Amino acid sequence: MIDTTxxxxxxMIATTFVFAGQDGISRHLAGEYNIFMVVMIRYWFFAAFVIAIAVRRTGGVREAARTSQPFVQAFRGALLALEIMVMVGxxxxxxxxxxxxxxxxxPLLVAALSGPVxxxxxxxxxxxxxxxxxxxxxxxxxxGYGVFSIYALVPLLAAFMFALYNLLTRYVAAKDRAATSFxxxxxxxxxLSTxxxxxxxxxxxxxxxxxxxLLCVTGVTGHFLLIKTYELAEASAVQPFAYLQLVFASAIGLTVFGETLSRNVVIGAGIVVCAGLFTLWRAKKVAES
Structure with a gap:
């Protein structure tokens, strides 16, 4: 018997590896060409992928697009596209x-915003x-040390946008199927990106x-693997392994792009990951009680 978990x-580990590779390619292309163009072409293939999946399902595209909350769904889709642009930047x-x-x-922002949202x-x-x-x-x-880089607020903004996207995804899941949201x-x-x-x-x-x-292929492959991941196992079991994307992406940054790994980044990231894992564990306990 196969252990689905x-x-x-x-x-999930394979998914994080693919997405880390995608981030590395995005970094290269966005360093040579306009970010908006890179994200646009990437989304063309993403859209072709989701439409191809919809066509193969019962009811086709019309059934996949059927929703009672189109404005929230549209806002979700637009928010993720903008978040990707910010993060690639x-x-x-x-x-x-x-x-x-x-x-x-x-994930900490998701936990913090789950109350008000x-x-x-x-x-x-x-x-x-x-x-x-x-x-x-x-x-x-x-x-408090040296000159604070305003650029550091860019990934923080991306994190906030992605957290809100995740919360809205959970919100629409109460009425819509995962295939519809996808x-x-x-x-x-x-x-939007076009x-x-x-x-x-x-x-x-x-x-x-x-x-x-290759960027487009990794994007489609990553989303396909993620879909299969959540079909086989509960989110609470696999979500902690999503943090491996930090490890894989950092390895690419260090080996391919010659980036450096500061002590404060290692310590700070370790604190953030441990806190995030605790919030996931606590959320699971609350759900089981």
Whole structure:
């Protein structure tokens, strides 16, 4: 008998590896070409992927798009597209290591915002973990030492946007199927990124078109693996392994782009990850009680 939880964990690890590779390619392309154009082309393939999945399902595209909350779904899709643009910009400004170290706080933001957005009860233990996690963010940012870089706020903004996107995804899940949310995410994101990116088109070299094709393939592969992950295992079992994306992305930043790993980044990221793991564990305990 197949242990679906173990298989789900393996798929989540593979997913984080693929997404880390995608981030590395995004960093390269965004360093050479306009960020909006890079994200636009990436979304074209993403939209083609979700439409292809919808066509194969019963009811086709019309059924996949059916929702009683179109405005929330559209806002979700637009928010994720904008978040990706902001985060890719952070890769260029700060590098993969520091950008991911700061972005890792997004699960803490999810926990903090789940009260006002979803009306969930957040107990003192999780609030304490959230507070400790943001101490870790301050360790990474080092606002009291030297000249504070305003660029550090870019991945923090991306983390806030992604946290809100996650909460809205949970909100719409009460009425819509996952396939519907996935369809709106891809198509709305493609429309928005095209409306912005088409004004920033630049000619690309043949070699970089190859990297762009690989970026699109990794994007589709990563989302496919993520879908399969959540089909096999509960989110609470696999979500802690999502932090491995920080490890993989940092490895790419260090080996490929020659980035450095500061002591404050290691310590701060460790604090943030531990606080995030505690909030996941506490949320699971509360759900079981």
């Amino acid at each position: 173990r298989l789900g964990i393996m798929l 952070a890769f260029v400004l700060l590098g993969l290591v520091e950008a991911h170290a700061i972005f890792t706080c997004y 979803l009306g969930e009860n957040v107990g003192w233990r999780r609030w304490t973990a959230i507070g400790i996690g943001f101490v870790g963010v301050l360790v990474i940012l080092q606002p 369809f709106w995410t891809g198509t709305v994101g493609a429309v 409306c912005i990116g088409v004004w920033f088109w630049e000619p690309m070299t043949s070699a970089d078109w190859g990297w762009m094709a």
